[in-house]
Amino acid sequence: MSPCRGEGALSGNSPIKPICLPLHFSPSRLQFHCAARRARRCSPRGRDMSASASSPAAEEKQEAAPVTHCKGVNDLDKVVLREVRGSSVEVYLYGGHVTSWKDEHGDELLFVSNKAIFKPPKAIRGGIPICFPQFSNFGNLEQHGFARNRFWTIDTDPPPFPVPTTNTAYVDLILKPTEEDLKIWPHSFEYRLRVALSPGGDLMLTSRIRNTNADGKSFSFTFAYHTYFKISDISEVRVEGLETLDYLDNLQDRARFTEQGDAIVFESELDRIYLGTPSKIAIIDHEKKRTFVVRKGGLPDAVVWNPWDKKAKAMPDFGDDEYKRMVCVEAATIEKPVTLKPGEEWTGKLELSAVPSSYYSGQLDPDRVIQDSSVPEDSIS
Numbered sequence: 001m002s003p004c005r006g007e008g009a010l011s012g013n014s015p016i017k018p019i020c021l022p023l024h025f026s027p028s029r030l031q032f033h034c035a036a037r038r039a040r041r042c043s044p045r046g047r048d049m050s051a052s053a054s055s056p057a058a059e060e061k062q063e064a065a066p067v068t069h070c071k072g073v074n075d076l077d078k079v080v081l082r083e084v085r086g087s088s089v090e091v092y093l094y095g096g097h098v099t100s101w102k103d104e105h106g107d108e109l110l111f112v113s114n115k116a117i118f119k120p121p122k123a124i125r126g127g128i129p130i131c132f133p134q135f136s137n138f139g140n141l142e143q144h145g146f147a148r149n150r151f152w153t154i155d156t157d158p159p160p161f162p163v164p165t166t167n168t169a170y171v172d173l174i175l176k177p178t179e180e181d182l183k184i185w186p187h188s189f190e191y192r193l194r195v196a197l198s199p200g201g202d203l204m205l206t207s208r209i210r211n212t213n214a215d216g217k218s219f220s221f222t223f224a225y226h227t228y229f230k231i232s233d234i235s236e237v238r239v240e241g242l243e244t245l246d247y248l249d250n251l252q253d254r255a256r257f258t259e260q261g262d263a264i265v266f267e268s269e270l271d272r273i274y275l276g277t278p279s280k281i282a283i284i285d286h287e288k289k290r291t292f293v294v295r296k297g298g299l300p301d302a303v304v305w306n307p308w309d310k311k312a313k314a315m316p317d318f319g320d321d322e323y324k325r326m327v328c329v330e331a332a333t334i335e336k337p338v339t340l341k342p343g344e345e346w347t348g349k350l351e352l353s354a355v356p357s358s359y360y361s362g363q364l365d366p367d368r369v370i371q372d373s374s375v376p377e378d379s380i381s
Helices: 027-035 057-063 179-184 308-314 366-372
Strands: 067-071 077-082 088-092 097-102 169-175 189-197 203-211 219-225 228-230 237-240 246-249 255-258 270-274 280-285 290-297 301-306 326-340 345-356
Touching: 067 169, 077 169, 077 189, 088 169, 088 189, 097 203, 203 219, 203 326, 219 345, 237 326, 270 326, 280 326, 290 326, 326 345
Parallel strands: none
Antiparallel strands: 067 077, 077 088, 088 097, 169 189, 189 203, 203 345, 219 326, 228 326, 237 280, 246 255, 246 270, 270 301, 280 290, 290 345, 301 326
16 A cells, blocks of 8 residues: 555655645646645654644644545554544554544543554554454453454445544545454454544544355454543543443453442552443543543443553553553443344444533533534434
């Protein structure tokens, strides 16, 4: 795959640096774009390098392409989505992995470790790893399955997705098994992923997994969007919406308990799989006065995780004190694996919003969230 759209036959050893151009540019627009010298460049870490003293921020936002394809860390391909007010999303083709979600002020909303290793076959620590076809060690595959450390491709001919596209920046990715994958998990599938950024800055992920086995065999899988949220301090955070629910405690051999608190707070390591969860969960950051709203469909379970200090120090791709600035709340289907017959398809949806905490007063306020959401309520069940 060429590093950037429009670069033609440039080789990886070319001294000419590729430019980040909008996907699906026609030749005439490309010529104009180059002549006007308005191409957006990406630094080695994918940061926008086109702003200058002579380019006001407002003008820059107006000129920004909604979707660009460029190089990220360690020369890995990534796609950048932008919204006119300034919010953005970055998706690496390695892992189909969302690594950044920024609001209109440029504040990062996802956590990625400073020690994250952007080098295959290691999975990227942070952002939103895709756990498929196995969550954790619920099976015989590697931890969290193989989708998060495979190279995905841009899907140029996707089927219709149940996600609005008007004024929405999005990219469609696809993953199919390699010969090596079939040796360890002998099932043919098509995994289509749409990553979308709404006009209001909400991040939406839609996964569609289809059984394409030609031998008539069904297959089963577990799944999770392993979302790392960036927070001010773990001591200032509470998770609401999971009260009174049963959960499996991964720190106690997955023994089953019932949540007794009116919210989840963090005072030590926590690793739980909540079962039969509602379609909306809130993560309230008191210091930031910000609430993350997690809306999901087709994903009945939710994982809540923070490694705390000892486990943080044991992970080579995680800073010793970084546990204070992250929390994972993961939309998942784990307790009851999904089973697909040949030709059948499963859909799992995730929508993330960041809103002022004034929307909440100790309990979820779903009506306000629905009104502000770009996805109709009946599209996430």
